[in-house]
Amino acid sequence: MADLSIVFAGIKAPNPFWLASAPPTDKAYNVVRAFEAGWGGVVWKTLGEDPAAVNVSSRYSAHYGANREVLGINNIELITDRSLEINLREITQVKKDWPDRALIVSLMVPCVEESWKNILPLVEATGADGIELNFGCPHGMPERGMGAAVGQVPEYVEQVTRWCKTYCSLPVIVKLTPNITDIRVAARAAHRGGADAVSLINTINSITSVDLDRMVALPSVGSQSTHGGYCGSAVKPIALNMVAEIARDPQTRGLPICGIGGIGSWRDAAEFIALGSGAVQVCTAAMLHGFRIVEEMKDGLSRWMDSQGHANLQAFSGRAVGNTTDWKYLDINYQVIAKIDQEACIGCGRCHIACEDTSHQAIASLKQADGTHVYEVIDDECVGCNLCQITCPVQDCIEMVTVDTGKPFLDWNHDPRNPYHVTA
């Protein structure tokens, strides 16, 4: 069996599956249950200065798919609503009882040196393996000069990271907010401040829906609402891109990345690792299904690694980064076209109408004597956009087949059709 253990930013863990700082890691009771279930580590629910935050009711709302599967959830919770003292006591005990698991403490205190200087020794005294700086919480806290407010100002990120490195010997992970235009700017700032790693993404500003009877957005608190933070499966594509952006940024090359956002299966995790993550964190999937999901994640990942001959995570970590590039470096002469497996096709016509109405009119609908239709790709019209494959309800029914154009590799930088092309 493949070895799932990791050393991430100097922190050891038996597997790369950590619970993100959130309700699942709110207190000893949850964290112990998570460790019993097999999680490799946890990032304790964000601590702050006393008095503890106060939460409202209700707190979550969801964006659903057609079968009421939860695509994403939105929350308006704040950091821990329990006192610092209780949290620190519990952290100390849990770390003592579970020495082999990674226990990271998430922190958010005001952006003044004094505050950090005060809290860091207390955290270090718990025996925790590292700290994570929550600069990302996109609601509530910013109004008090913390959270996203810090995460959105690169100078603050750098400054706070540096204080932490100064007043604490533990590895410092900087958790990034996605609510900015270029994630690399924040990662570079953390890097300059001396961060041992970055973790991303925190939640994305969102409103999931509106109650049209009451004319109030969700989740609602009485007759009012406010925007919250979006997470869960729907944010995975955004998180993956941000992870890749940092992984391939020369300025932060080698900076360990902890991938977060929409991870619910071993495959999700493997994708984050392939794009440069050394560990992953999970929140929503655990909130929806409980801690037991880690079992299938571990089993699936190690079986897949075995099938690929990867003895450990380093064997494939970052392997997809090199293949991620800027648009201008893509091969303009590369061509795929759709090919329909007529045996697998169930005749729903979705590929046809999608291409006909919104793409390149490249799928012919051939009416049969019995009134049904056969769908055929018109090779010459197909531009290889993948839309038909995406809308086809039958997996693997439409294959995008590479065609030999006979033309050499040519990127837009060198394409004569580009008015600014590079002339050799």
Place this chain on the structure above:
Amino acid sequence: MIQPLSHLPHSQEDPATLAARFSDLAPPLNARQAHLEASRCLYCYDAPCVNACPSEIDIPSFIRNIHQDNVQGAAQKILSANILGGSCARVCPTEVLCQQACVRNNAHECAPVLIGSLQRYAVDNAHFSGHPFQRAATTGKRIAVVGAGPAGLSCAHRSAMHGHDVVIFEARDKAGGLNEYGIAKYKLVDDYAQRELDFLLGIGGIEIRHGQRLGENLSLSDLHQQFDAVFLGLGLAASKQLGLSDEQAPGLLAATEYIRELRQADDLSQLPVADRCIVLGAGNTAIDMAVQMARLGARDVNLVYRRGLEDMGATLHEQDIAKANQVRLLTWAQPQQVLLDDAGHVCGMRFSRTHLENGRLVIGAETFDLPADAIFKAIGQAFDDSALVDPLARELKRQDGRILVDEHLRTSVPGVYAGGDCTSLDQDLTVQAVQHGKLAAEAINAQLMLNVEAA
């Protein structure tokens, strides 16, 4: 009172048990089930299910409406194509129509979308505050419809919608045709045919005159003279005969005759029940008869057919219902003789074994007797010629005994249209009759409006 069976005892079951046995065969979906099922629909384009629905209901669209909590929109979509969408949802053999064609019925998939159940859900839960269709400005044209079955009612509704005034001439006391008098009781419960009729008449402009029988107190010549167009939706009022002696003996009757009484009975425990009975036939009517007799309490129900199971007109789904009700399906046996007891009542039937020889059905020498207290004929319905006796009616061209029509439902007599079972076109199904009525109304309207423009 069912005269040929007056010598038989009544059902031994108590009324509550009987009522339960004749309640909804396929119970309705609740909101959650409907939502789950609707989410299985792929919203196909040029959807095969629509192609397979004789009334061309836009199935993907109505299901998407259900899924988006727009139940009224769904119902309106259904009813705009099929004004009897409620009863069709209950009686259509979906397993050979829309659901057969559903792409999710493909071998690579799981099971078809339950289109019929969703259709019922939409129509049952739409709760329109008024009739959902508006009549066009009145045209002053008058249309006679003969027969208030699905075909006639559909034609009347669509014609009224186009602004014409409609008079329906119906022989029986109640309208609805076989929806009222023929469909298995557990498929259309709670007086649905009459409730649907009330809804349909809600459009206005339709008058029904009962006790009016074409060929008796009504002639096609008169109607043709008095109205701008005539639509015949006469159904198949006659039952096919076995051609055996003693066919009139007490204990032997047409299945449709019994079902008619069954459907009208307020108290099922007052119906005569043949503890041992034989149903002759192979279609859905035969199955309906056998199953209903079994549910009334008969313990020994034999459905006998002269060919094999695979040749039966009844769908596999219907055959399964029969088997689940302990109906025995006996194949390869041909009725030879009605067996009578001393009192002259049916006491059984003699059959000859049959087999195929070079593709032809051959009646062998071997015979066997099956005891029975009653024999029900369900070997098919036939057009009742007595309806077409006046001079103009006799001019109507016929095909296989039925009225010949073209694809616009026009008969050979200009201004006279026909649809449903009484025509030679398409299958004998409720939904097909509705489609005929609708198309005939469109053809009539096009013709009448053409005449208006020309005038």
